[in-house]
Amino acid sequence: MYPKRFEDLIHAFQKLPGVGEKTAQRYAYTVLDWNEEERETFIHAISHMKEGIHRCKICGNLSDGELCDICSDENRNHHMICVVQSPKDIQSFESMQEYDGVYHVLNGTINIQKGILPDQLNIESLKNRIESENIEEIILATDPTVDGETTALYLEKMFKNHVKVTRLAYGIPMGSHLDYADSLTLLKAFENRK
Amino acid sequence: MYPKRFEDLIHAFQKLPGVGEKTAQRYAYTVLDWNEEERETFIHAISHMKEGIHRCKICGNLSDGELCDICSDENRNHHMICVVQSPKDIQSFESMQEYDGVYHVLNGTINIQKGILPDQLNIESLKNRIESENIEEIILATDPTVDGETTALYLEKMFKNHVKVTRLAYGIPMGSHLDYADSLTLLKAFENRK
Numbered sequence: 001m002y003p004k005r006f007e008d009l010i011h012a013f014q015k016l017p018g019v020g021e022k023t024a025q026r027y028a029y030t031v032l033d034w035n036e037e038e039r040e041t042f043i044h045a046i047s048h049m050k051e052g053i054h055r056c057k058i059c060g061n062l063s064d065g066e067l068c069d070i071c072s073d074e075n076r077n078h079h080m081i082c083v084v085q086s087p088k089d090i091q092s093f094e095s096m097q098e099y100d101g102v103y104h105v106l107n108g109t110i111n112i113q114k115g116i117l118p119d120q121l122n123i124e125s126l127k128n129r130i131e132s133e134n135i136e137e138i139i140l141a142t143d144p145t146v147d148g149e150t151t152a153l154y155l156e157k158m159f160k161n162h163v164k165v166t167r168l169a170y171g172i173p174m175g176s177h178l179d180y181a182d183s184l185t186l187l188k189a190f191e192n193r194k
Numbered sequence: 195m196y197p198k199r200f201e202d203l204i205h206a207f208q209k210l211p212g213v214g215e216k217t218a219q220r221y222a223y224t225v226l227d228w229n230e231e232e233r234e235t236f237i238h239a240i241s242h243m244k245e246g247i248h249r250c251k252i253c254g255n256l257s258d259g260e261l262c263d264i265c266s267d268e269n270r271n272h273h274m275i276c277v278v279q280s281p282k283d284i285q286s287f288e289s290m291q292e293y294d295g296v297y298h299v300l301n302g303t304i305n306i307q308k309g310i311l312p313d314q315l316n317i318e319s320l321k322n323r324i325e326s327e328n329i330e331e332i333i334l335a336t337d338p339t340v341d342g343e344t345t346a347l348y349l350e351k352m353f354k355n356h357v358k359v360t361r362l363a364y365g366i367p368m369g370s371h372l373d374y375a376d377s378l379t380l381l382k383a384f385e386n387r388k
Binding site: 001004006016018029030034039045047091 | 197205240244246285
């Protein structure tokens, strides 16, 4: 029904996460209505992004240069490492405005089925940091999913004899209602009551 | 917090309709994880789209060539024109698989506040079609919004002495519940009861 090029455009947008056909169509129509300049700006942002986006040499966070803002900040506590799956998670922690330690980005989780093994994750460099820097605590902040849990258990086993290893608490999310909590979450909240 | 280029990417995605900061971030992270080829395909779809997407000379629908599939289809009823705001709406009608007439795309609606006057819409060509082709009926299928209604009233006034002009029926949507219908829709459904 649509012109070939328009179909291509719709398919392109469907590659974005959570974008189905309807949304992709909506995006495609919007882009079609853009003027030359708007389209150029959009294309430029995508085609030139890699040039200015680096990974921090220490923690793996996104950065403008060799080190990210956090690792190069002397005011932060460099003896405490929060281990996360992705740079995205750092943003969530930072918006909390409470944690003043540093981070380590694993770049994924262990997933046997997909063939993602520990050596494909950013674990070796975490080991080096723990061995060479004076680390007091690592906080395992992987997602509470099967893969996240597997990864956290793996890291816990690996490091618990070298450094204090903690995990985020599980429980009922603030502002939610008890009857909406799934039973696993409720179980965790019950087990960890104090 | 983010590298400059990454911020640019997030801002670029926020230009898409209904995309806020969170979604834009999610898209940006996805694109960052794409390999060279995936990124090239995406950029190519956007940068080359105009080349292969034309507007039908007759109705203004999106088309591969001079005429769209519908206008060049001899099996369709060319004496009946459904007037819509955008090519998008044609898709909705076509998926109904009931209408066999042709279309006319206005490319928007009259909106005095935004300075969109009738002469900026695809109305002149509609007038030409009504005058030169043997049109029996035009169906005004603009959105049931203030702008859509204004435009439909304008067209109705303009053409009602030359051709049979009809409007889509308003009422309760199928499969919905009465208590969810807004009072204006309910009023329309009540007025047009039969």
